[in-house]
Amino acid sequence: MKTNLKHIIINKLNAKGALTDKELVDSLKKENLEFSLREINDVLLDLEINGLIITKWIGKDKKRIEKVNLREKEER
Numbered sequence: 001m002k003t004n005l006k007h008i009i010i011n012k013l014n015a016k017g018a019l020t021d022k023e024l025v026d027s028l029k030k031e032n033l034e035f036s037l038r039e040i041n042d043v044l045l046d047l048e049i050n051g052l053i054i055t056k057w058i059g060k061d062k063k064r065i066e067k068v069n070l071r072e073k074e075e076r
Contacts (some may be wrong), residue, residue, distance in 0.1 A: 013067035
């Protein structure tokens, strides 16, 4: 199931560009997909370690999730 969640998150970021963690959870719930916050955070950490996304804290308990633009990354 973890691999599927990776693909789902990447597809959502491809469509929107950036999401907050709350928007991501709400979007998954709308599609009747149930994942624990721990599973979501594990996948987000894995994606960030692999350089596919960036997460930033934008409040006390809110994260912004952005997809890394690979073209910009290669140009640096």
